[in-house]
Amino acid sequence: MIRSRHSSAVTLAATILAAVILTAVLGPNPLHAQGTVQLDPAVQELVAEVSEENLEHLVHTLAGFETRHTLSSVDDPDRGIGAAREWMVDELSGYSPRLEVSLDCYDVVAQGRIAEDVELCNVKAVLPGHSDRRIYVSGHYDSVAQLLEGMAEEYERFNNPAPGANDDASGTAVAMELARVLSQSGLEFDATLVFIGFAGEEQGLFGARLHAHRAYEEGTRIDAVFNNDIVGNIRGGDGRRDGTSVRVFAPGPEDSPARQLARYVHRFGSAYMPHHEIRLVAREDRFGRGGDHTPFNYWGFAAVRFTEPMEDYSRQHTVYDTADGVHAPYLARNARVNMAGVATLALAPSAPDVDTQGGNPRLSRGDTGYDAHLQWDTSPGATSYRIFVRGGWSMDWEQVVEVGDVTEFTFPGLSIDEHFFGVAAVGPDGHESLVSPYVRGPRSVSEVETR
Numbered sequence: 001m002i003r004s005r006h007s008s009a010v011t012l013a014a015t016i017l018a019a020v021i022l023t024a025v026l027g028p029n030p031l032h033a034q035g036t037v038q039l040d041p042a043v044q045e046l047v048a049e050v051s052e053e054n055l056e057h058l059v060h061t062l063a064g065f066e067t068r069h070t071l072s073s074v075d076d077p078d079r080g081i082g083a084a085r086e087w088m089v090d091e092l093s094g095y096s097p098r099l100e101v102s103l104d105c106y107d108v109v110a111q112g113r114i115a116e117d118v119e120l121c122n123v124k125a126v127l128p129g130h131s132d133r134r135i136y137v138s139g140h141y142d143s144v145a146q147l148l149e150g151m152a153e154e155y156e157r158f159n160n161p162a163p164g165a166n167d168d169a170s171g172t173a174v175a176m177e178l179a180r181v182l183s184q185s186g187l188e189f190d191a192t193l194v195f196i197g198f199a200g201e202e203q204g205l206f207g208a209r210l211h212a213h214r215a216y217e218e219g220t221r222i223d224a225v226f227n228n229d230i231v232g233n234i235r236g237g238d239g240r241r242d243g244t245s246v247r248v249f250a251p252g253p254e255d256s257p258a259r260q261l262a263r264y265v266h267r268f269g270s271a272y273m274p275h276h277e278i279r280l281v282a283r284e285d286r287f288g289r290g291g292d293h294t295p296f297n298y299w300g301f302a303a304v305r306f307t308e309p310m311e312d313y314s315r316q317h318t319v320y321d322t323a324d325g326v327h328a329p330y331l332a333r334n335a336r337v338n339m340a341g342v343a344t345l346a347l348a349p350s351a352p353d354v355d356t357q358g359g360n361p362r363l364s365r366g367d368t369g370y371d372a373h374l375q376w377d378t379s380p381g382a383t384s385y386r387i388f389v390r391g392g393w394s395m396d397w398e399q400v401v402e403v404g405d406v407t408e409f410t411f412p413g414l415s416i417d418e419h420f421f422g423v424a425a426v427g428p429d430g431h432e433s434l435v436s437p438y439v440r441g442p443r444s445v446s447e448v449e450t451r
């Protein structure tokens with residue numbers, strides 16, 4: 001059966017019709033995208049190892065610093081962002097000697113919501129892998145709060161009590177708990193894993209912006225950013241409840257790095273957590289809101305945002321964002337969805353390169369002029385490849401075809417105008433890479449003008 005997230009019967013019918021046509025064209029036994037996930041017992045164990053109790057402890061401790069405002073005290077041993085980040089460094093360092101824990105600091109001059117010059121520090125823990133390609137799990141550990149209910153936002157008021165339990169100790173706890181489980185697992189990963197708590201998010205994504213820009217300047221390869229922000233509350237301000245789904249926001253266009261990552265999260269998160277609905281949203285973020293994934297997308301990295309579906313706006317950015325508003329079993333489910341995606345991606349080979357030097361994807365009409373012919377580079381460590389296909393007006397991959405250990409493949413008579421294609425590398429234990437899409441980048445103005 002084909003799965004569709006679209007509620008419209010018309011869309012569903014169109015999707016099924018497209019699948020029927022594709023099935024006829026592709027051959028008698030194509031595999032559906034949802035049907036090919038091979039569960040790995042090692043990943044199942046990692047998913048199960050995520051602990052509600054630990055997550056609860058992390059959220060309580062972070063909220064216990066009273067405020068983690070970016071401009072709050074760095075000297076007070078019990079209160080403020082300095083005490084919080086020192087505790088995070090100690091906590092992460094205690095998880096495993098394999099974790100390299102450090103502060104990632106930047107001098108920021110007063111501007112916008114930053115009322116005075118500040119040394120802003122992200123907290124970073126790196127679990128080195130066999131390769132330099134990096135996978136990030138992030139939250140922002142800074143907080144902000146208005147002093148009294150009904151007052152305007154006070155981003156510069158750094159002494160207000162701002163427990164920030166759900167926004168965003170919850171996301172920070174997800175990053176820290178994944179750091180614990182993955183670093184203690186004894187598994188060797190192909191990718192280098194980075195667990196990071198950003199600062200300055202509430203003043204305008206400063207910590208993530210500075211970090212992402214530096215990564216781009218230094219040529220760091222970041223394959224994926226799993227950003228968690230507001231992921232622990234199940235009761236909306238309007239009283240509605242939802243503890244069994246999570247939203248994943250990913251900006252377009254359709255084959256952007258973020259969209260490939262979102263599809264990957266859906267594919268593997270759903271496989272390992274079938275009782276948790278992963279609701280992909282084809283937009284950068286919630287309406288009028290922002291988050292730390294955005295600067296990474298800006299610099300060309302794949303980054304998505306996880307957020308609960310039922311937000312309580314009456315608690316966000318107030319003194320009422322306390323730990324009792326975070327539902328540990330729900331937070332654990334979201335952490336497990338993260339784990340399924342992060343672990344699978346970190347164990348998989350890197351995605352195949354499908355571009356020529358000139359930036360054109362290696363997709364052609366083949367020898368006959370009427371086929372779909374795909375070529376790609378070998379990925380180190382890959383033992384086979386999977387081709388993904390979807391119709392010309394579809395949001396998600398509809399077919400996946402196992403093609404073995406080859407670097408080219410032809411679908412006879414399949415139109416490359418009316419279908420989209422991608423290819424993923426698969427390792428010896430069945431771990432699948434991100435999908436590399438066959439999409440040409442946008443033409444430059446000069447190219448268009450000279451046509």
Ligand SMILES: [Zn+2]
Pocket residue numbers: 140167168201229230
């Ligand atoms: Zn937030």
